[in-house]
Amino acid sequence: MSHISTPSANAIRILAVDAVQKANSGHPGAPMGMADIAKVLWQDFYSHNPNNYQWPNRDRFVLSNGHGSMLQYALLHLSGYDLSIEDLKHFRQLHSKTPGHPEYGYTEGVETTTGPLGAGIANAVGMAIAEKTLAAQFNRPDFDIVDHFTYCFLGDGCLMEGISHEACSLAGTLGLGKLVAFWDDNGISIDGHVEGWFTDDTPKRFASYGWHVITGVDGHDETQIKEAIENARKITDKPTLICCKTVIGFGSPNKSGSHDCHGSPLGNDEITAVRKQLNWPHAPFEVPDDVYQQWDARKAGEKREQQWQTLFANYAQSFPELANEFKRRVIEQTMPQGFDLKADEYIRQCQQQMENVATRKASQKAIEFFAGLLPEIVGGSADLAGSNLTLWPDAKGIQEDASGNYVYYGVREFGMSAIMNGIAVHGGFIPFGATFLMFMEYARNAVRMAALMKAKSIFVYTHDSIGQGEDGPTHQPIEQLATLRLTPNLTTWRPCDSTETAEAWRQALVKNGPSALVFTRQGTSAVARNTAQIADIAKGGYVLLEPNSKPDLILIASGSEVQLALDAAAILNQQGKQVRVVSMPSTNQFDTQSKEYKAEVLPSEVPKLAVEAAHQDFWWKYVGHNGDVLGLNTFGESAPGAVLLEHFGFTTDNLVNKALSLLT
Numbered sequence: 001m002s003h004i005s006t007p008s009a010n011a012i013r014i015l016a017v018d019a020v021q022k023a024n025s026g027h028p029g030a031p032m033g034m035a036d037i038a039k040v041l042w043q044d045f046y047s048h049n050p051n052n053y054q055w056p057n058r059d060r061f062v063l064s065n066g067h068g069s070m071l072q073y074a075l076l077h078l079s080g081y082d083l084s085i086e087d088l089k090h091f092r093q094l095h096s097k098t099p100g101h102p103e104y105g106y107t108e109g110v111e112t113t114t115g116p117l118g119a120g121i122a123n124a125v126g127m128a129i130a131e132k133t134l135a136a137q138f139n140r141p142d143f144d145i146v147d148h149f150t151y152c153f154l155g156d157g158c159l160m161e162g163i164s165h166e167a168c169s170l171a172g173t174l175g176l177g178k179l180v181a182f183w184d185d186n187g188i189s190i191d192g193h194v195e196g197w198f199t200d201d202t203p204k205r206f207a208s209y210g211w212h213v214i215t216g217v218d219g220h221d222e223t224q225i226k227e228a229i230e231n232a233r234k235i236t237d238k239p240t241l242i243c244c245k246t247v248i249g250f251g252s253p254n255k256s257g258s259h260d261c262h263g264s265p266l267g268n269d270e271i272t273a274v275r276k277q278l279n280w281p282h283a284p285f286e287v288p289d290d291v292y293q294q295w296d297a298r299k300a301g302e303k304r305e306q307q308w309q310t311l312f313a314n315y316a317q318s319f320p321e322l323a324n325e326f327k328r329r330v331i332e333q334t335m336p337q338g339f340d341l342k343a344d345e346y347i348r349q350c351q352q353q354m355e356n357v358a359t360r361k362a363s364q365k366a367i368e369f370f371a372g373l374l375p376e377i378v379g380g381s382a383d384l385a386g387s388n389l390t391l392w393p394d395a396k397g398i399q400e401d402a403s404g405n406y407v408y409y410g411v412r413e414f415g416m417s418a419i420m421n422g423i424a425v426h427g428g429f430i431p432f433g434a435t436f437l438m439f440m441e442y443a444r445n446a447v448r449m450a451a452l453m454k455a456k457s458i459f460v461y462t463h464d465s466i467g468q469g470e471d472g473p474t475h476q477p478i479e480q481l482a483t484l485r486l487t488p489n490l491t492t493w494r495p496c497d498s499t500e501t502a503e504a505w506r507q508a509l510v511k512n513g514p515s516a517l518v519f520t521r522q523g524t525s526a527v528a529r530n531t532a533q534i535a536d537i538a539k540g541g542y543v544l545l546e547p548n549s550k551p552d553l554i555l556i557a558s559g560s561e562v563q564l565a566l567d568a569a570a571i572l573n574q575q576g577k578q579v580r581v582v583s584m585p586s587t588n589q590f591d592t593q594s595k596e597y598k599a600e601v602l603p604s605e606v607p608k609l610a611v612e613a614a615h616q617d618f619w620w621k622y623v624g625h626n627g628d629v630l631g632l633n634t635f636g637e638s639a640p641g642a643v644l645l646e647h648f649g650f651t652t653d654n655l656v657n658k659a660l661s662l663l664t
Contacts, residue, residue, distance in 0.1 A: 005035075005036065005220065005250070005251065005278060006036075006039065006222070007280075007288070007290075007291050007294075008039050008043065008078075008291060008294050008295060009035040009036045009038075009039040009222075010035070010251070010278045010279075010280055011074070011078060011287050011291050011295070012031055012032075012035040012038060012039065012071060012074040012075065012078070013031065013032045013035050013250070013251050013274070013278065014274070014275070014278070014280050014282075014287075015070065015073075015074040015077070015078075015088060015285070015287070016028050016031035016032060016035075016068075016070035016071060016074055017032070017252075017265075017266055017271050017274060018088075018271070018284040018285050019070050019073070019088050019089070019091040019098070019285075020070060020091070020265050020266070021265045021266065021267075021268065021271055021284075022089060022091065022284070023091045023092040023093065023265075024265055025092050025100070025264075025265070026069075026070060026091065026092060026100065026263075026264075026265065027067040027068050027069075027070070027262060027263045028070070028249065028252075028261055028265065028266055029068075029186075029188070029248040029249040029259075029261040029262045029263070030065055030067065030068030030071060030155065030184065030248065030262075031068050031070045031071035031074065032248070032249045032250045032251055032252065032256070032261070033184060033186050033219070033246040033247055033248045033249060033250050034068065034071055034153060034182075034184050034219070034244075034246060035071070035250070036219060036220045036221070036222060036225060036246075036250075037153070037182055037184075037219050037225055037244055037246070038071060038075055038153075039222070040222050040225040040226050040229065041061075041151060041182075041225075041229060042061075042075055042079060042295075042297070043294070043295070043297075044226060044229070045059075045149075045229055045233070046059050046061065046151065046297075047059045047148060047149070047304055048061075048079075048109075048297065048301055048304075049297075049298070049301030049302060049304060049305045050076075050079050050080035050081045050082075050109070050297055050298050050301055051080075051298050051301060051302055052301075052305060053081065053108040053109045055301075055305045055308070056146075056330050056331060056427065056428075057145065057146065057147065057148050057305075057308050058148060059148045059149045059150070059151060060111050060124070060127045060131075060148065060149070060150040060151070060426065061075075061109075061111060061150075061151050061152075061153075062111060062112055062114065062120045062121070062123055062124040062127070062150065062151070062152040062153070063102055063114055063120060063152075063153050064114055064117070064118065064119070064120025064121045064123075064124070064152055064153060064154035064155070064158045065114075065117065065120070065153060065154055065155035065157065065158055065184065066101040066102050066113075066114030066115040066116075066117075066120060067100075067101065067115065067263065068153075068155075069098070069099070069100065069101050069102050070088075070091065070098075071153075072102050072109075072110065073087075073088060073091070073098050073102075073107070074088070076107065076108070076109045076110075078287070078291075078292065078295035078296075079109075079295055079296065079297040079298075080295075080296050080297055080298040080301075081107075081108050081109045082108050083097060083098070083107060083108065083109070085285050085287075088285060089285060100115075101113070101114060101115030102114050102115075103452075103453075104425060104453040104455075105453065105454065111123075111127070111425060112127075112421070112422065112425050112453065113449055113452055113453045116445050116449065117155070117157040117158045117160075117161050118154075118157075118158045118159075118160075118161030118162070118163040118164040118167075119163060119418050119445065119446065119449060120152060120154065120158065121152050121154050121158055121163075121164050121167055121168065121181060122163050122164070122166070122167035122414075122415055122418035122419050122421075122422065122446070123418055123419070123421055123422035123425070124150050124151075124152035124179060124181070124422060125167045125168070125170065125171045125176065125179065125415075125419050125422060126418070126419035126420060126421060126422020126423040126424075126426065126431075127150045127179075127422045127423070127425070127426045128150045128171065128176040128178055128179035128239070128422075129174065129176065129398070129407065129419065129422070129423055130422070130423045130426035130427070130428060130429055131146060131148060131150065131178055131426065132174075132176060132177075132178065132398075132402055133378065133398055133402060133403065133404070133405075133429070134146045134330070134428045134429070135147065135402075136401075136402035136403035137375075137403045138322055138325075138326050140315070140318070140319060140322070143311065143314070143315040143318065143319070144311075145308070145311060145312055145315050145326065148178070149178045149179075149180060149233070150176075150178060150179050150180070151180050151181075151182070152179070152180070152181045152182070153181075153182050153184060154181055154182070154183060154184065155183075155184045155186070155189075156184070156185070156186070156187070156188070156189055156194050156198055157189055159183065159198075159200070159202060160189075160197075160198055162414070163414045163415055163418060163446075166412040166414060166415025166416075167412075167415040167418065167419060168181075168206065168209050168211070168239075169209050169412075170409065170410065170412060170415060170419070171209070171211070171239050172206075172209035172210030172211050172238060172239060173209075173210060173399070174398070174399060175210070175237050175238050175239075176238075176239045177235060177236040177237050177238055177239065178236075179239035179240070180229070180232045180233070180239070180240045180242065181239065181240070181241050181242070182242050182244055183202065183241060183242065183243050183244060184219070184244060184246055185202075185219070185243055185244055185245050185246065186245075186246045186247060186248040186257075187248075188248045188257070188258070188259050188262060189259065189262070190259060190262055190263060191259065192259045193259075202241075202243065203215050203241070203243055206241045210238055211238055211239050211240065211241050212232065212235040212238045212239065212240040212241070213240070213241050213243065214228045214231055214232065214240060214241070214242045214243065215243045216243065216245070217242055217243060217244045217245065218244075218245060219244030219245055219246035219247075220246065220247070220250060225242075225244070228242045228244075229242070248261060248262060249261030249262075249266075251274050251277050251278045252266060252270060252273070252274050252277070253270075253273045253274070253276075253277050254270055254273065255270060312326075325375070329375075329376045329427075329428050329429075330427050330428040333427065335374075335509075335510065336373060336374070339373060339374075342373060343370075343373075343502075343506045346366075346369050346502055347499060347502045347503055347506070347534060348534065350362070350498040350499045350501075350502045351498075351499045351529055351534055353498070353526075354526040354528070355498055355526055356523055356524065356525050356526055357498060357523060357524065358519070358520050358521055358522055358523050358524060359495055359496070359497065359498075359500075359501050359519040359520045359524055359559070359560075360387075360388065360389045360462040360463075360519040360520060360521060361389055362495075362497065362498035362501035362502070362519070362524075363389060363460065363462075363501050363505065363517065363519050364389035364390070364391075364392065365498070366498075366501055366502045366505040367379065367390065367392050367432075367505070368392035368393065368394075369502075370505055370506070370509060371392055371394060371395075371405065372394070374430065374509065375405070376428060376429050376430050377405060377429070377430050377431075377432065377509075378398075378405050378406065378407065378423065378429045378430070378431050378432075379391075379392075379395060379405065379406045379407070379431075379432050379433070379434075380406060380407035380408065380409050380416060380420070380431070380432065380433040380434070381408075381409065381433065381434040381435065381460075382409050382410065382411055382412055382413045382416050382433065382434070382435040382439070383408075383409070383410050383411045383412075384434060384435055384436065384462075385408075385434075387436070387462065387463070387521075388434035388435065388436075388460060388462045389462070390406075390432070390434045390460065391406070407419075407433075409433060413435045413439045413440075413442035413443040414442050414443045414445070414446055416433045416435070416443065417433060417443035417446030417447055417450070417457070417459065418443075418445075418446040418449070419433075420432070420433045420446075420450070420457045420459075421446060421449055421450050421453065421455045421457050423457075424450070424455040424456045424457045425453065425455050430456055430458065430509060431456075431457055431458065432457075432458035432459070432460050433457075433458075433459065433460065434459075434460035434461070434462065435460075435461065435462075436461065436462060436463040436468075436475060436477075437461035437462065437463060437464045437465075437477040437480050437481075437518055438463070438468075438474070438475050438476065438477045438480065440459070440461055440477075440480050440483075440484070440516075441480065443459075444483070447459055447484070447487065447490065447514070447516070448487060450490070450514040451487050451488060451489040451490040451513070451514055452489070454489050454512065454513040454514070455513070455514055456511070456512060456513060456514065457514045457515075458508045458509070458514070458515050458516075458517060459514065459515070459516045459517070460516075460517050460519070461480075461516060461517065461518045461519070462518075462519045462520070462521060463475065463477075463520075463521045464477060464481075464494065464518045464519060464520055464521070464559060464560075465477065465520070465559070465560070465613035465614060466478075466613055466632070466636040466637075466641065466644045466645065466648060467520060467521060467522040467560060467613060467641040467642075467644070467645060468521050468636075468641060469521070469522075469639065469640050469641035469644065470638055470639065470640060470641075471638070472636065472637065472638030473635040473636040473637060473638070476635070476636035476644075477614065478614060478615050478632050478634075478635060478636065479614075479615045480614075481494065481518065481612070481614040481615070481618070482614065482615050482617065482618040484516045484518070485587050485588060485618060486618075489513050489514065490513075490514050490515070490516060490588070491507070491508070491511060491513070491514075491515045491516070491586060491588040491589055492515070492516040492518065492586060492587070492588055493507065493508070493515065493516070493517050493518065493585050493586045493589075494518040494519075494558040494559040494585055494586070495517075495519070495559065495585045496524060496527060496557075496558065496559055496560065496561075496562035496563065496583055496585065497524050497525065497526045497527050497562075498526060499526070499527070499529065499534065499537065500537050500583070500585045501517075501519070503534075503537040503538055503585075504517055504585060504586070505517065506538075507538060507586075507589065518559070520559060520560045521641070522560060522641050522642075524559075524560050524562075524563065525563045527544065527562065527563070527566070527583075529544070537583075537585065538589070539589060539590060539593050539597065540584065540585060540586035540587065540588065540589025540590035540591070540592070540593065541556075541582055541583065541584040541585070541586070541587070541589075541590035541593075541598075541601055541602075542582065542583060542601060543580060543581070543582055543601055544562070544566070544581045544582065544583040545566060545569055545579075545580060545581035546580055547569075547573055547577075547578035547579055547580060548573075548578065549578050550578060551578050551579060551580035551606050552577055552578040552579065552606070552607075552663055553572070553577065553578070553579050553580070553606065553607050553608070553609065553659055553662060553663055554579070554580045554581075554582055554602060554603075554606050554607070554608045554609070555568060555569055555579060555580070555581045555582070555608075555609050555610075555611065555655075555659065556582045556584055556602070556608055556609070556610040556611070556619070556622060556623070557581070557582075557583060557584065557610070557611045557612060558583070558584045558585055558587075558612050559585075559612070559613075560613070561611045561612050561613060561650065562581070562583050564611060564650060564651075564652060564655060565581045565611055565655070566581055567652045568652050568655040568656045568659060569581045571652065571656050572656060572659055572660075577659075577663060579659065580606075582601055582602065584622075587618075587622075602622065604624070607623075607626050607627055607662045607663070608622065608623040608624065608626075608627040609623065609627060609628050609629070609630065609655075609658055609659055609662055610622055610623050610627070610628075610629045610630070610631070611629070611630040611631070611650070611655055612629075612630075612631050613631070613632065613645065613648070613650055614631060614632060615631060615632055615633060616629040616630070616631025616632060616633055617629075617631075617633070618631075619631060626662075627662070628658055628661070628662055630649060630650070630654070630655055630658055632648060636648075
């Protein structure tokens with residue numbers, strides 16, 4: 001392997017080691033090893049505008065091995081983004097623009113949050129899906145207004161993670177020709193040389209996925225790197241993996257090629273030796289003007305965007321309706337005119353129809369309605385479309401039609417969810433993806449990452465309880481609802497009927513952030529409401545049944561247990577008790593309401609009894625010390641759903657008896 005380095009690449013290396021040393025924390029090895037690849041990509045190919053990091057037709061760059069974040073921060077700083085040398089000096093410090101791993105929303109130019117290995121390449125697959133689908137929907141002859149690449153750096157750790165198999169397999173099937181991944185093949189992970197735990201034939205693996213694979217690239221030879229990228233960009237019908245043989249910690253005389261430089265500062269003595277090795281005589285955080293000039297991408301970026309703006313202006317003259325729709329969906333990211341009025345009318349119709357159906361079926365009808373209003377919806381399911389009920393008459397698989405609106409993800413819950421996040425942060429689409437609630441566990445990290453980024457991903461979960469029935473405890477969620485509800489920034493809905501389901505979908509679509517929509521397999525009963533109660537659904541919790549006088553007891557329920565609460569309340573009220581029923585489709589939404597409203601719905605002095613076919617511990621914060629919960633603290637069993645609900649005490653008689661015990 002030739003050892004060729006340039007001042008431009010060495011600037012990345014030195015900024016990385018200086019920042020890590022100052023923070024006394026971080027990962028210098030990957031930035032040092034991948035600096036030459038990054039230099040060639042960003043200076044010779046990467047289409048972007050540092051003065052407008054949200055330019056719609058920019059290339060996307062994902063650092064899947066996000067622990068090497070100083071590589072990305074150095075690239076952004078040197079290229080002219082709003083990331084100063086002072087920001088680099090505050091690497092890994094509180095409220096800095098340079099957190100330990102790249103975080104979407106913290107730093108201009110960071111396209112997605114990475115760190116959990118493998119998640120970034122899955123996000124990149126989502127971005128490439130979004131680019132290809134958006135291009136098919138909007139491009140016209142001579143007007144390629146959507147035409148950009150997605151580049152992803154990834155390391156051995158990303159390739160060991162199972163999510164990389166899920167996402168990259170699908171990427172090959174979909175023929176994502178504008179996705180180019182760079183494998184940092186340095187043979188090192190935290191525990192040392194990977195021969196003891198990672199001996200996959202990675203090129204053959206990706207070839208079997210249907211990728212274009214370029215092998216044998218010296219990751220420190222700029223000529224070889226450039227030729228590989230040029231080769232990759234010519235292949236338009238499949239994604240490309242460029243296998244780059246690199247030396248971790250390149251430039252460190254005593255630690256390069258070793259896991260010693262993977263995740264800890266090099267130390268002052270070794271950094272001095274690095275400076276000598278790389279012929280870099282400058283002080284810490286000092287970059288010569290001529291190197292800055294080589295890197296500065298602002299003028300070229302302005303020119304690229306201006307050329308695109310001219311193209312788009314001509315496009316708007318030829319295709320004004322398409323141009324306006326592109327502006328709304330991609331640039332402004334707003335709802336179409338009249339959306340709220342049409343949604344209100346649909347929700348009123350759901351109430352008037354009083355249809356008794358499983359909420360998964362009500363969800364399917366809501367999807368059909370909202371997809372008719374919002375062409376940016378792109379759906380999907382992890383091989384459970386017939387059970388999740390996510391298909392609608394106008395759904396078209398993007399496998400068959402590049403301009404479609406549905407992704408058949410296959411049995412890839414984790415990959416699906418992370419790909420959705422990539423679609424969401426790319427822009428132009430609102431993705432939803434579905435599976436059984438129990439299998440949220442496979443995708444848990446991606447759901448958390450959506451919440452961390454406030455990405456507009458909608459996670460649809462059906463078969464929401466022991467009511468799932470005969471498949472047994474492996475498929476019956478218990479603690480999953482609590483996990484979702486406890487996730488910051490994620491709004492979880494468990495509606496009780498068609499009307500609440502329609503409102504839950506509307507709220508998820510208008511929210512600037514992720515939502516989880518949780519639906520039943522078993523049928524539910526339509527609930528009578530007045531106009532005020534319909535409006536109050538959007539508050540997440542509301543009074544559904546009010547007794548004749550001040551309540552002696554409040555029953556709180558969600559989803560399929562709302563009807564159980566109503567039935568029990570009817571018996572108790574006939575016995576002369578005064579029982580209020582509160583439907584709580586979204587505890588997260590309810591928690592955001594005013595103190596006055598929450599106190600009005602759940603006054604502290606009134607005893608409360610919550611009922612939900614999920615883990616009981618979540619509900620204690622609502623019922624308080626003088627209340628009770630009818631819930632679960634064990635796994636389920638295998639039997640018909642109705643039998644299980646009775647077996648575990650979700651009956652009218654049991655709920656009435658629990659209520660009476662609180663009233664005595």
